[in-house]
Amino acid sequence: MNKKGLSVLMRTKMRPLSPVSSKVNPMATSPQERSGNSSQNDLSYTQRKFEQVRDSMHSAISISKSENLDDALDAFSEGYFSLSVEDRRKLLLMLAREYDLNRMQVRELLKQYLNLELPSGDGSKDDSQEDEGTLSTFYRLERNLRHALKPSYEVLFERLNTHPGGLKFLSNMRADILSILMEENVASLRALDSYLKEKLVTWLSPANLELHNITWDDPASLLEKIVAYEAVHPISNLIDLKRRLGVGRRCFGYLHPAIPGEPLIFIEVALMKDVAKTIQEVLWDDPPIPECEATCALFYSISSTQPGLSGVNLGKFLIKRVIDVVRKDMPLICTFATLSPIPGFMTWLLSKLASAERSDSTFRENLLKPEEEVDLINASGESASENNGMEVMLNLLTSPNYEWIHSDKLTPALKTPLMRLCARYLLREKKRGKALDSVANFHLQNGAMIGRLNWMADRSEKGLKQSAGIMVNYIYR
Amino acid sequence: MNKKGLSVLMRTKMRPLSPVSSKVNPMATSPQERSGNSSQNDLSYTQRKFEQVRDSMHSAISISKSENLDDALDAFSEGYFSLSVEDRRKLLLMLAREYDLNRMQVRELLKQYLNLELPSGDGSKDDSQEDEGTLSTFYRLERNLRHALKPSYEVLFERLNTHPGGLKFLSNMRADILSILMEENVASLRALDSYLKEKLVTWLSPANLELHNITWDDPASLLEKIVAYEAVHPISNLIDLKRRLGVGRRCFGYLHPAIPGEPLIFIEVALMKDVAKTIQEVLWDDPPIPECEATCALFYSISSTQPGLSGVNLGKFLIKRVIDVVRKDMPLICTFATLSPIPGFMTWLLSKLASAERSDSTFRENLLKPEEEVDLINASGESASENNGMEVMLNLLTSPNYEWIHSDKLTPALKTPLMRLCARYLLREKKRGKALDSVANFHLQNGAMIGRLNWMADRSEKGLKQSAGIMVNYIYR
Numbered sequence: 001m002n003k004k005g006l007s008v009l010m011r012t013k014m015r016p017l018s019p020v021s022s023k024v025n026p027m028a029t030s031p032q033e034r035s036g037n038s039s040q041n042d043l044s045y046t047q048r049k050f051e052q053v054r055d056s057m058h059s060a061i062s063i064s065k066s067e068n069l070d071d072a073l074d075a076f077s078e079g080y081f082s083l084s085v086e087d088r089r090k091l092l093l094m095l096a097r098e099y100d101l102n103r104m105q106v107r108e109l110l111k112q113y114l115n116l117e118l119p120s121g122d123g124s125k126d127d128s129q130e131d132e133g134t135l136s137t138f139y140r141l142e143r144n145l146r147h148a149l150k151p152s153y154e155v156l157f158e159r160l161n162t163h164p165g166g167l168k169f170l171s172n173m174r175a176d177i178l179s180i181l182m183e184e185n186v187a188s189l190r191a192l193d194s195y196l197k198e199k200l201v202t203w204l205s206p207a208n209l210e211l212h213n214i215t216w217d218d219p220a221s222l223l224e225k226i227v228a229y230e231a232v233h234p235i236s237n238l239i240d241l242k243r244r245l246g247v248g249r250r251c252f253g254y255l256h257p258a259i260p261g262e263p264l265i266f267i268e269v270a271l272m273k274d275v276a277k278t279i280q281e282v283l284w285d286d287p288p289i290p291e292c293e294a295t296c297a298l299f300y301s302i303s304s305t306q307p308g309l310s311g312v313n314l315g316k317f318l319i320k321r322v323i324d325v326v327r328k329d330m331p332l333i334c335t336f337a338t339l340s341p342i343p344g345f346m347t348w349l350l351s352k353l354a355s356a357e358r359s360d361s362t363f364r365e366n367l368l369k370p371e372e373e374v375d376l377i378n379a380s381g382e383s384a385s386e387n388n389g390m391e392v393m394l395n396l397l398t399s400p401n402y403e404w405i406h407s408d409k410l411t412p413a414l415k416t417p418l419m420r421l422c423a424r425y426l427l428r429e430k431k432r433g434k435a436l437d438s439v440a441n442f443h444l445q446n447g448a449m450i451g452r453l454n455w456m457a458d459r460s461e462k463g464l465k466q467s468a469g470i471m472v473n474y475i476y477r
Numbered sequence: 478m479n480k481k482g483l484s485v486l487m488r489t490k491m492r493p494l495s496p497v498s499s500k501v502n503p504m505a506t507s508p509q510e511r512s513g514n515s516s517q518n519d520l521s522y523t524q525r526k527f528e529q530v531r532d533s534m535h536s537a538i539s540i541s542k543s544e545n546l547d548d549a550l551d552a553f554s555e556g557y558f559s560l561s562v563e564d565r566r567k568l569l570l571m572l573a574r575e576y577d578l579n580r581m582q583v584r585e586l587l588k589q590y591l592n593l594e595l596p597s598g599d600g601s602k603d604d605s606q607e608d609e610g611t612l613s614t615f616y617r618l619e620r621n622l623r624h625a626l627k628p629s630y631e632v633l634f635e636r637l638n639t640h641p642g643g644l645k646f647l648s649n650m651r652a653d654i655l656s657i658l659m660e661e662n663v664a665s666l667r668a669l670d671s672y673l674k675e676k677l678v679t680w681l682s683p684a685n686l687e688l689h690n691i692t693w694d695d696p697a698s699l700l701e702k703i704v705a706y707e708a709v710h711p712i713s714n715l716i717d718l719k720r721r722l723g724v725g726r727r728c729f730g731y732l733h734p735a736i737p738g739e740p741l742i743f744i745e746v747a748l749m750k751d752v753a754k755t756i757q758e759v760l761w762d763d764p765p766i767p768e769c770e771a772t773c774a775l776f777y778s779i780s781s782t783q784p785g786l787s788g789v790n791l792g793k794f795l796i797k798r799v800i801d802v803v804r805k806d807m808p809l810i811c812t813f814a815t816l817s818p819i820p821g822f823m824t825w826l827l828s829k830l831a832s833a834e835r836s837d838s839t840f841r842e843n844l845l846k847p848e849e850e851v852d853l854i855n856a857s858g859e860s861a862s863e864n865n866g867m868e869v870m871l872n873l874l875t876s877p878n879y880e881w882i883h884s885d886k887l888t889p890a891l892k893t894p895l896m897r898l899c900a901r902y903l904l905r906e907k908k909r910g911k912a913l914d915s916v917a918n919f920h921l922q923n924g925a926m927i928g929r930l931n932w933m934a935d936r937s938e939k940g941l942k943q944s945a946g947i948m949v950n951y952i953y954r
Contacts, residue, residue, distance in 0.1 A: 101619065103595055103615070104595075106590075106619075107590075107591065110587045110590060110591055111591070113583075113584075113587060114584065114587055114588070114591075118580055118581075132663060132664045132665060133664070135664055135665060135668075136664035136668075138580070139664060139665070139667075139668035142578065142583075142626055142668075143668070143671070145622075145626055146623070146626050149619055149622060149623050149626070161682055161684050162682050162683050162684055162794070166684065167684050186609060187609045187610070187612055187613035187616060188609060188612060188616070190616075191612075191613075191616035191619075191620075194620070202679055202680070203679070203682065203684065203685065205638055205639050205680065206639050207638050207639055207643065207644050207680065207733075207734070207735035208680065208685040208733075208734060208735070209734060210734040256684075256685075257684065257685060257686060257687040257734065258684035258685070317639070
């Protein structure tokens, strides 16, 4: 899944650069108030500040003594967030370009390597001793090559990772990098980002993460993060939160030892008799059955808390582990399913309908079946001669305040084509071989199957806008 | 520090290969009892078993579908420990040789890379856009090269690391690898080991580890591990253990989320008024002062529980973090010191004395000062004309049952030269620029300084054998 896809799935907003800066060091964003009103002074102040942070970055990469290293890392990570958006951009580009790998050294090693002769290696026993000898030269050079191919900024990443607070800092810094890359595609910064992402994938391997069953007994400081980051079905108040952590519900988060008290990602589960058809039953109704009678664990929300971990697929492993835990705790539960949004459906459908309207009628693909078209035109009260079904559909779906959902005539006429087209969208619309819908791609890649489409499953403004209120159940195993 | 050094420091015995095998699957070690007494049958049984494990290893590396992968990893990791020592050796060599990197592919990429022209990069602003374009080809090729330089067995390591129980399995497998490498130096297996070690260093970075204050309230299953692995000053019974976790003492361990309930390394601390001079005061005497009056945290033991993590320096980070925690909890504590063994002193001294005895008197380095020589000869009652001081010293130190420590004459005569030579051994004897003594090297590399040598600090058999009972305080910061 691409980064944008995951950020859509996780529904976390990319935090803009400025608020962080203004929060951490208000002086940096309003130097005028401090240093009089000479813009010359401001300039030299911010310039000096920038140079300090740049120097601390250089020290953090180049010094070897362990004593000063911690100071340099502290100075850099604190200084970084006191810089303006533009200065952070400048610093990150500098890091990407000037702390890259040494290409002259790489070339030198490559030439040495090409001069080596490969051992015959026909696998006969007599050769193996001789091969070992020849190969040890290969092993040595390959090791040196691997080392030479590491950019200098790897040192900074590695050192920050083992520094208190450093992993969180790297995640925040990567959020900045992703923001910059959304604006402009700089090759060096993209290379740095892909390197950093690989590092984060290693460091945040599921083996390093602790599964935590989040309950009402957890510290408020942790629970407040759940409220802040739950973005699939926002939590409106404390009663809502308490219900989601109460009887018939579960909430699990992945915690990393270096980022205590803050789950990197969490998932909300409802224990039910059957796979839920609407989000209403899950979010607002009281659990209709005692927990011990539940046979289905329904995942109704998964949210990431770290925009800087975009592309690091923690969700897949989280779902897998939660299934294992629930299965062990409650052996009666045999169905694991989601009730998921279809965030891209309406965007796709509206653009299909609009482009059909613009194109020549001879080549136009008719998205509607003849009987659907008749039903729609009849229900809308339009004249069949003047309009075609797709125009009517486009007009109805884009009418203000989703009026169609209040009409007993329009709703059934729209239901058939919408459900059919939604199934087509989920099953057949692909981009580079992957499902076009980011959430669909996420679950299908994890090995889930599409179970059932549910009509009027999410009547919220957001649900109607994204998918005309349709939701889908993905089934795990 | 070299691997042997650390294993000496940590004083964990390299577990031999066979016990694990016999524990996990007794059938594999005694197939005779099962399958009658035909050695032909046994052979084909073990051969079949070997082939099964080899096939599961191959699947674990090569299959891509996530469903079967878990089964393959389970089959491999369970099957591996059911193999005989010799079959495990065969399998590991196969892994190192046949799942190496693809050298033809590497050569192909190298040639492509050498054909690229480096951007001029004179740093002028106008170039930077053009450079970005040229560089993106470099970035792509470098990324591909990094990938091609990864041996195929990396896939197995990565997959095991994210598999439940896999990290522990990798640590156990590496213990096997180290055992084999101690017997024979196979280049391919050494390359595999160094690759695996680098992976383990990344996965076990301190950011991934949780510091746990081990107390009497911890589960017995965890405390039993402390008893089993404490090898610096073995724990004799439950009362001894309880004292080490009681008032005036602390014990901290590093836990990894993927290896629950089993600290990878732990350190024992005594809270004292002054830096202790003998292990007696630390281990057996009741704490003479209330905790709140302590001004010194004394580290008296650090033990690793995983032979397979040899060379992964967890101790350095553990000490650093424990210092931070103690400093925060007890602000009065301002001295952080160790009371450490000097494991290599007597080996070094005896070999020096013995080689002096063998060598020509003209070139012989006299380790003793004239007055020390006189004192020694007088105290031993030998005739000065027949013996020189070094001979006398060698004889005394190698006499059975350390008789010299019970003699009021010999002890003071030996004290002066032993203390002086011990200081020289710790401060000046180096190997490749590092302190010859493994424990000294460990603490000095971590940034500690040598504080004080303590006479008759450890009168145990082990203490006398290693260092004539001398112990040393290393001071942190």
